Structure formats: structure tokens, C-alpha cells
Amino acid sequence: MSARGLLVAAPRSGSGKTTVTLGLQRALTRRGLTVRGLKCGPDYIDPAFHAAATGAPSANLDSYAMSDGLIARIAGEAARAADIVVAEGSMGLFDAVPGEIGHTGASADIAAATGWPALLVIDVSGQAQSAAAVALGCRAYDPRIRIAGVILNKVASARHERLVRQGMERIALPVLGALPREASLILPERHLGLVQAGETADLHARLDALAEAVAAAVDLDAVIAAAGETQLPAAAGGDAPPLPPPARRIAIARDAAFSFVYPHVEAGWRAAGATLVPFSPLKDEPPPEDCDACWLPGGYPELHAGTIAAAGRFLTGLRAFAQSRPVHGECGGYMVLGQRLTDADGVAHAMAGLLSVETSFAKRKMNLGYRRAVLEADGPLGPAGTVLTGHEFHYASIAAQGADPPFAVVTDAHGAAPAPAGSRRGRVTGSFFHAIAVASA
Template identity: 90%
Template sequence: MSARGLLIAAPRSGSGKTTITLGLQRALARRGLTVRGLKCGPDYIDPAFHAAATGAPSANLDSYAMSDRLLGRIAAEAARATDMVIAEGSMGLFDAVPGPEGHTGASADIAARTGWPVVLVIDVSGQAQSAAAVALGCKAYDPRIRIAGVILNKVASARHERLVRQGMERIGLSVLGALPREASLILPERHLGLVQAGETADLHARLDALADAVAAAVDLDAIAAAAGDTVPMAAADGDTPPLPAPGRRIAIARDAAFSFVYPHVEAGWRAVGAELVPFSPLADEAPPEDCDACWLPGGYPELHAGTIAAASGFLGGLRSFAETRPVHGECGGYMVLGRSLIDTDGVAHAMAGLLSVETSFAKRKMNLGYRRAILEADGPLGPAGSALTGHEFHYASIAAQGEDPPFAVVTDPHGSAPAPAGSRRRLVTGSFFHAIAAAEAR
């Protein structure tokens, strides 16, 4: 039997949907329910918090980068043997990029495809009845979805709450809860979002505090009753991974500097028999010799550049590994494969030198958005000409591209001209592009 589900969304970013989602997940799990979390869009950090809050794996649903079949497989796996799915939207509920109907990257696409009603989190600071006008717009904007109710966030007083509730009554939307303005509910952040779950001090105490606050302010029985049945979708062939497995035994860097790997990608590799063998560059560990491919994920190497530069065992072992086996780096991993990384203080640190690129974090500039990449040569992610969907999200920049040919040619959904991206040299490849799935014709 498939679980019922809800999508927690908001009219805009910064409304508090992550903290409320985590509080709901934890509070419902403490009631004895089996809860699964999912995250809309390209986000590495929030699924790890969902997993900590629920005690069960989380994953991503991305209507732009994933095919209907892959979306169906991930949603079905999450809803299997689960009491409730509490999914979290990204940005604003309808924020999207140009694309075919249902494949725009909007959280609303996911609500429409899964059938899960939306609970709207509204930051009501600085407004009262006007919040209902915003909610009414969300209710009417997209006929594919249903708004089950609202949770008010950052309520200033009992009088403020009464006024906001009057507005919601006027438009016929139930108020499922109202949280006061409370700074302690804010989770710590850094330049790419929340500080990662594994690095958050007293994580479970924080999650319990969120659950306590949500349970005190939100009608959990009404939340459970608002959930809707999961609409079956055509699932992808279980033997086809979202991305080709780069090897049978994949050495994968995993520590505070290298952590951005999508759960569905790892699950897909394991499903076809690949084994993932973690190692820690920050602990000066080299890729294990009994592996036949190495994967350096994104993360925060710019915050650990000195430690990485001094990790002679890691760097030497990586260079030796790359002489005979493929090595691929995404975003932060790409930076470490290059000649040097300039940190926030302007100090250049020597990296692996397996690619000629030089990167810098000294002058931060955000690069964000979906990408479609066409591979320029045969490599661990497929043969030349293969198309991949994914995204970029980084503040580092290219200080010097170097002489290596590009890894891929990329475009964005907004009609950008094809542009070379990344680098390749012999068995080593890398780019700022985070791959989500092999592209399918639509």
C-alpha cells in the first residue's frame, strides 16, 4: 500500500518551510509513524536533515532534470512501506524555468504529479489580512494542485494571529498552525545553505526542539488528515541508473569537504551492483587501491584548502590512481583536481594538478541554475555526445582555465548559447556541473 503525502511549500524563499518541515517530520515520527522526507529541486543539504529527522532515507524530486519515469521510481520508493511522506518544496511554490508542462522545476509540478496536497507556510511578519491575498493567489494560480491549508510563521502576538486568521477565513483556507517569532528555531547557515546535518552541533537536540515547537503550535491531527493519496506514476526500469556507474568499485570522497552526492545517484549505482567505498581526503586518505574509479563530489574544499594542500598521502595517492583509472570531480571536487585553489584570504594552495584549471574563492560570485551538458569525449559518465541534466551552484570562479580541452558543452533553460565547461585530461575529468540524470527526449 502506498503512503499518503503532503508537500510543504511557501510563496517565497526564506519563509521558514525547512524548519517547519523538519519539525513536522520529527513530531510525526515521535508519534510512532513511519515518515519519509523528500526534497523538490537540486538540493544536497536538506535531504540529510530529513533523514536525521525521520530516521529514514530522503531523496530529491526534480521535475526539470528528471524524467517522468525517474520521478515515478523515487516517489514510489519513498511511499512504499511508509505511513506518510512529508516533502519539502524549493524556493517559491511556482518558481520555475522555461520548460514543457510539468517539467519546469517548480515544486508545483511535483504536487501535481504525486497528487499530494500543499500546506503553505507563510511568513506573516509585517502583514496581517494581506497574507490571505497571497494565499488566495497561490490557491488560484495553478488548477493542477490543491492547497490544503496554511501554517503561519513569525506571528508577533495573539492579536496579530487573530487578524491573519480573519483573512484566511474570508478565502476559505484552514489555518493548520501558527508559530511565534522565535530565533532559536533558526538553523545555522553558510554560503551554500544550511550548515550540513553532520556538522550541526547537537543536531538531534535541535530537531527535538523544532518538533516541540511545531507540536505546540500546529494541529498534527489536521496535518495527518490533510495528506492525500499518492498518485501512481510510470516508474523507470529498476536496472537503469539515473547516471552511468563510473566503475564497479567506486572510491568516493566523503567528509566535511566532500559531501554533495545525490541519494538517488548513489542508490542507482548500488542497484546495478556497484560498490561505493568511502575515503576521507581531510584525514589524508588516498583512494583505495582495490577500486576501479574515483569520484570527488562537491562540498566545501574552499574552507579546508590548507588541510587538503598538506594532505600528501591523499594527493599522491590520487595522482597514482589517476594514471590507470578514471577520476571525476564535481564542483568542489573539480577545484581539488586543478593546479591551485585560492581561498577567501587570497592565499593560493596547490591542489592535485591533474587538471590545469585554477580556481578562486577570494572574490565570491554566485553561479546558480540548471544546465544541460553534452559530453565532449568518452568518460565515466558516458560516451561522447551523451546528454546529462544537472545544475550549478557555487561561489568560486575560474582564475585560469588552463590548456585542457572541455569536459562538456552546456546550455541553460533560458536559451543561452552553448558554452564549453570543465576540463579533461587523459582519465581525469571535472566541471562545476552537478549531474542529476542522463537526459531523455521529451
């Protein structure tokens, strides 16, 4: 039997989706329900907060980068393991990239694919009845989906709430709750989004406070009743993992500097029979010798560059490992595989030197967007010619590319000309994009 579900969405970024999502997840869990969270889009931070709030795994659903079958598999697994699924949208509900209908990366695509109604979070600061016009536009914009109700956020006063509710009554859209303006409910952030769940001080106390605030301001019974039946795409999804495991035993860096791994990728590797063995570069641990490949995920090495540069056992062990086994780095991991990493203060730190690239965080420039990558040579993610979908989000820049040949040739979702990306040398590969799945034929 599959759980019912709903999608917490908003007209725009910054409306309070994450606050409301985590508060609902925690509050419903405290009621004794088995809750599963899911995140629309390529965000790799929010699923860890969902897992902390619910005590159960979370994962991403991405209509641009994933096939219908993979979306069905991930959503179906969550629904079968829960009493209710509380998914979180990304950006605005309809924000997307060019693509065929249903495969644009919009949160609305996921609502349409799963049958889950949207619960619209609206930041009503600076407006009153006009918020209803925004909600009405969201309800009318896409006939594939249903808006089940709204939660008002950043309500200034009882009078303000009454005025906003009058507007919602005029369009017959239920108001399921109203959260007051409260700075203490905001989770700490840094340049790539929220400070990671594992680094957030008093995380469970913060989640409990969110749950209490949401339970006091939102009709939880109405939220549960608003959830819709899960209706998954017909595609079965097959048994192949989203990405092929690079080896049977994978040494995977895991600490505050290396943590950005999509949950569905790790789950797919394990389902394919791979074993993941974590180690910590920040604790000066080398990749375990009994592993067949090493994976350096993205994260925040730019905040720990001095510690990494001084981690002699890690760097020596990584170089020795790379002489006989594949090593791959994504984003931050790619930076550590290079020659030098310049931090925000302009200090250059020597890295592993396994690739010729040099990167810098001193001059920040945001790089953001989906990527479609064609591998240039056989490697840990597949043979030459394999097409991967992925996503890039970082502020670091390439100070010097060096002489290594590219890892892949990439395009974006907006028709940019194919361009070389990443680096490869011997058994070592890396790129700034995070791979999400092997592209469907």
C-alpha cells in the same frame, strides 16, 4: 500499499519551509509513524536533514532534470516504505525555469505529479489579513494542485494571529498552525545554504526542539488528515540508474569538504551493482587501491584548502590512482583536481594538479542554474555525445582555465548559447555542474 503524502511549500524563499518540514517530520516520527522526506529541486543539503529528522533516507525530486519515470520511481519507493511522506518544496511554490508544462523545476510540478496537496507556510511578519490574499493567489494560480491549508510563521502576538486567521476564514482556507517568532529555531547557515547536517552541533537536540515547537503550535492530526493519496505518473521508470556507475567499486571522498552527492545517484549506483567505498581527504586518506574509479563530490574544499594542500598521502595517492583508473570531480571536487585553489583570504593553495584549471574563492560570484551537458569524449559518465542534466551552484570562480580540453558543452534553461565547460586530461575529468540524470530521449 503507498503512503499518503503532502508537500510543504511557500509563496517565496525564506518563509520557513525547512523549519516547518523538519519539525513536522520529527514530530510525526516521535508519534511512532514511519516518515519519509523528499526534497523538490536540486538541493543536496536538505535531504541529509530529512534523514536525520526521520531516521530514514530522503532524496530529490526534480521535474526539470528528471524524467517522469525517475520521479515515479523515487516517490514510489518513498511512499511504499512509509506511513506518510512529508516532502519539502524549493523556493516559491511556482518558481520555475522555462519548460514544457510539468517539467519546469517548480515544486508545483511535483505536487501535480504525485497528487500530494500543498501545505503552505506563510511568513506573516509585516502583514495580517493581507496574508490571505497571498494564499488565495497561490490557491487559484495552478488548477493542477490543491492547497490543503496554511501554517503561519513568525507570528508576533495573539492579536496578530487573530487578524491573520480572520483573513484566512474569509477565503475558507484552514489554518493548521501558527509558529511564533523564535530565533532559536533557526538552523545555522553558510554561503551555500544550511551548515551540513553532519556538521551541525547538537543536531538531534535541535531537531527535537523543532519537533516540540511544531507539535505545540500545529495541529498534527489535521496535518495527517490533510495528506493526499499518492498518485504517481504512469511511466514505470525502468531499471537503468539515473547515472551509469563509473565502475564496479567506486572510491568516493566523504567528509566535511566532500559531501554533495545526490542520494538518488548513490542509490542508483548501488542498485546497478556498484560498491561505494568512502575515504576522507581531510584525514589524509588516499583513494583505496582496490577500487576501479574515484569520485570527488562537491562540498566545501574552499573552507579546508590548507588542510587539503597539506594532505600529502591523499594527493600522492590520488595522482597515482589517476594513472590507471578514471577520476571525476564535481564542483568542489573539480577545484581540488586543478592546479591551485585560492581561499577567501587570497591565499593560493596547491591542489592535485591533475587538471590545468585554477579556481578562486577570493572574489565571490554566484553561479546558479540548471545545466544540460553534452559529453565531449568517452568517460566515467558515458560515451561522447551522452546528454546529462544537472545543476550548478557555487561562488568560486575560474582564475585560469588552462589548456585542457572541455569535459562537456553546456546550455542552460534560459536559451544561452552552448559553451565549453569543465576539463579533461587523460583519465581525469571534472566540471562545476552536478550531474542529476542522463537526459531522456
